[in-house]
Amino acid sequence: MSKTTLVVGLDGSPAGEKALAFAKRQAKQMGDCTIALCYVIEWSPFTFQTPEENEQRHKRREEELKLAHDRVLDPALASLKKDGHTATGTVRHGDAAEILDSFAKELGAEQIIVGRVGARGLKDRMFGSVSGRLVASAAVPVTIIP
């Protein structure tokens, strides 16, 4: 295990790419460093679903996990490894801000790096965006890449 761990939040957007690029530069400077990628699928246990959706939920979840791996996480991991970085990756369901924070705590990470995405909808405007809430609640330093 490396001395330092950087958690990078990915969401398949250009903002996530920027965060990843920044993490790579940091890791190079630090030397002995693990980049831990985390892709969060937005999900809440408190939504309302039809019985049919419930029945298919497990199948959908598997599909979501596979898609996140295939499209975003695995290519990012491959490119990191090609560049000689130590890297891990995980996909989780939940609230992005909460998950990234608890993931960082689990790994004893040094910092969390995320890309900045502006407030998108009414909910973001009322409760703050993912990066805003992350900054407000995270247990470790958070770097937000503009």
Add this chain to the structure above:
Amino acid sequence: MKYSIPSLATAAALLPGATLAQDAAGFDARVNEVFANSTGWFVNLIFAPLPGTSFPWIVLWLVVGATVFTIYFGFIQLRAFSHAISLVKGDYSDPNDAGEVSHFQALATALSGTVGLGNIAGVAVAVGIGGPGATFWMILAGLMGMASKFTECTLGVKYRNEYPDGTVSGGPMYYMTKGFDERGYPGGKIMAVLFAIFCIGGAFGGGNMFQANQAHAQISGIVGDYPGWITGIVFALVVFAVIVGGIKSIARVTEKVVPFMGLLYVGTALVILLMNYDMIGWAFGQIFAGAFTGLGVAGGFVGALIQGFKRAAFSNEAGVGSAAIAHSAVRTKEPITEGVVSLLEPFIDTVVICTMTALVITISGVQMIDPETGLFILGDDGKIMTEGGVQGVQLTSAAFASGLSWFPYVLAIAVVLFAFSTMISWSYYGLKAWTYLFGEGKTNELIFKLLFCFFVVVGAAAQLGAVIDFSDAMIFAMAVVNITALYLLMPIVKREMNSYFDRLKSGEIKRHKA
């Protein structure tokens, strides 16, 4: 289903006709007549009174079932109540299972199938015949029913089928066959088939026609009388779009609006109660007095009791087996947790929401009381006379209007949405029973779904009496088979329950959230 054929033909002959309006009333009457004639024998069988009394044996059956489960599981509804709330909050959810159906979602889905017209119209029917005293028995039946629900939902999850593609099918059909095999009892298959047949009937009846019927009553109460089949066809088209067309957006909108409507309904009832806070004590007095004396209702206190028990069972479906189908979708490692969560359903549905309706009706004074005797005045039909002669959902509407004059409009929207969400839930229950009988597969599913849409039209066109009787009978018939199976399988639930609560106590089952 013989009776559907002539009415379908009549409908087809009528629709394009120029004499639409004149014939429409005749069509309603004809549907009703065919309906009553073809289902009457079954209704009579299910609601046959105990010899020498006016007490239907089926009501006793449900109450005895709920009482047996309550005692057998040591008042599980009281002991596990706070644990149920922790489970729903997600305190015991493993973060690694995030993304699967949560306890909250399973509860919400099952509730959206039960919270609906039973709580609004059904309670009005009960209080309309049995007086406020029916409320007392309804609450009691709701509290006892929590144990029945616990038993069936635990078994539903334990014995569901999991398919290689990750989907699941569960419900009484599966615990009857697999559970009986496991214990070495014969007859599981026969019971499962019987249950499935009644479940399909219940889906077409209480889960569909009753909903369409009352939704139509509510709408026509506001916009003026018009033929029921018009509402039926509109409803059928929307249901078709969701269950056949797979238009998730409609379902999704309802899912979001229905809980909101539920809260709005309870909130409004509370506002009306607060506005009349000085009468709350009197209303409870009426409820208690009525529970034991009947206050002059037909059949006295037994009449109140029968109505209360009947409506509670019809509203929260405890012991019926439908919730076991809804809960089977949760991929929990501990089937008992689904049972524990499900015991909140009769509580929310009956003890909270139904009681609100009953209190508002009682307080509104829409029901006529003889000022001299303090007893209710009965009409020729044995129902309590009301101002304006309203019954069913319109009685609830009138009662709410006496507090807030604009509320019938909100109620109309709520009823339509509740009716719709209940139909969607029951279309799923019926479908599971259908595919159990005829096999999974696209064509089989489509036949059921089309039939389901057809019965929406029949339900909206038929008169209240015939539809309510038939839907009650089918749903109670499910309970006959289901509770029999529950008696035979309850030792399995007890073993699971003891093991789970021991491990919870010893700390082997951990809270994941503080």
